[in-house]
Amino acid sequence: MNSPEQDKELLQLLRNDINKGFRLVVEQYSSRLYWHIRRMVILHEDADDALQNTLINAWKNIYEFRNKSSLYTWLYTIATNESLSILKKRKRNESVSVDEIGGYLASSVEGAAWFDGDEAQVKLQNAILRLPEKQRLVFNLKYFDEMTYEDMSRVLKTSEGALKASYHLAVKKIEKFLGEN
Amino acid sequence: MGRIDDIAGKRPFRVPANYFDDVTRRILSATADKEAVPPLRKKSFRINHFLAAAAAIALLAVLSYVTVKMFSREETRSFVTGITIEEFSETYLNEIDILSLEESAEPLLFTGELPDVSKADIIDYLTLDNIDVSEIYELL
Numbered sequence: 001m002n003s004p005e006q007d008k009e010l011l012q013l014l015r016n017d018i019n020k021g022f023r024l025v026v027e028q029y030s031s032r033l034y035w036h037i038r039r040m041v042i043l044h045e046d047a048d049d050a051l052q053n054t055l056i057n058a059w060k061n062i063y064e065f066r067n068k069s070s071l072y073t074w075l076y077t078i079a080t081n082e083s084l085s086i087l088k089k090r091k092r093n094e095s096v097s098v099d100e101i102g103g104y105l106a107s108s109v110e111g112a113a114w115f116d117g118d119e120a121q122v123k124l125q126n127a128i129l130r131l132p133e134k135q136r137l138v139f140n141l142k143y144f145d146e147m148t149y150e151d152m153s154r155v156l157k158t159s160e161g162a163l164k165a166s167y168h169l170a171v172k173k174i175e176k177f178l179g180e181n
Numbered sequence: 182m183g184r185i186d187d188i189a190g191k192r193p194f195r196v197p198a199n200y201f202d203d204v205t206r207r208i209l210s211a212t213a214d215k216e217a218v219p220p221l222r223k224k225s226f227r228i229n230h231f232l233a234a235a236a237a238i239a240l241l242a243v244l245s246y247v248t249v250k251m252f253s254r255e256e257t258r259s260f261v262t263g264i265t266i267e268e269f270s271e272t273y274l275n276e277i278d279i280l281s282l283e284e285s286a287e288p289l290l291f292t293g294e295l296p297d298v299s300k301a302d303i304i305d306y307l308t309l310d311n312i313d314v315s316e317i318y319e320l321l
Contacts, residue, residue, distance in 0.1 A: 022209075022212065023209060026205050026208050026209060027205055030201055030204055030208070031201050034196070034201070034204070035192060038194055042194075044195075044196060044197070048200075048204065052204070052207065052211070055208045055212075056208065056211055059212040121193040124193075125193065
């Protein structure tokens with residue numbers, strides 16, 4: 001995660017030289033945005049599409065952003081919306097069941113090519129994928145991205161209290177799943 | 182196994198080799214020929230100016246039309262028929278027998294008592310309706 005000072009410098013650069021500033025945004029944020037998206041959509045091709053859409057949308061609306069204070073939460077909001085949009089499309093035209101994606105990654109040749117985890121990781125992914133979408137987002141942002149509840153509340157437009165409760169419930173559900181399997 | 186903290190590693194997925202360099206190149210080349218959209222607020226402000234100007238012109242046109250129409254009513258030439266009131270009186274009113282009209286209309290119009298309307302009220306009404314009372318007196 002960029003520190004607030006790094007984002008401030010980036011913001012200043014965007015104001016002074018929009019092309020140079022945006023190049024730095026892409027270089028500094030593409031990796032972490034990709035992982036955030038990938039944890040939601042699981043498949044690399046989908047994550048790649050969503051990442052490109054996220055950053056192209058960010059570019060199109062960069063003037064709007066320049067008046068905002070937090071680059072980090074703004075980009076995560078766009079990436080989250082893109083991820084949810086991919087999941088919605090997939091529900092309409094589903095080729096791989098999201099619930100079984102862990103098994104798909106572990107057992108198929110194509111899946112295994114993109115999966116680097118062991119059996120425990122497969123179980124964890126299966127447990128996470130059983131959470132409702134919003135709870136999965138909360139869990140991912142807290143557990144993997146270590147995002148503060150304050151920032152998460154800006155990204156997901158939800159109160160901090162509700163996010164804390166949601167994360168707590170998600171952890172309980174995942175641990176129960178892991179204990180039973 | 183029951184605790185998520187026991188599971189090591191937070192990125193169990195693989196990506197193609199040099200993926201992040203490649204995606205950075207692709208995104209920068211995709212945005213190179215696309216203009217960033219200027220702030221919507223400024224744009225809508227400009228549109229509002231145009232809208233205001235268009236609305237002002239339309240309002241002026243409507244007001245001009247209404248004013249011309251109002252003053253035209255004072256003229257002797259009628260919009261509808263294209264003839265003057267004098268011409269109308271000569272060609273129409275002079276040809277009919279007002280008295281016979283009154284006689285024939287009386288049973289229909291005043292079957293009972295006359296309503297309690299003063300002459301002054303009638304003259305006010307006729308004046309309001311832009312009818313020249315003196316002309317009517319002359320005709321009668």
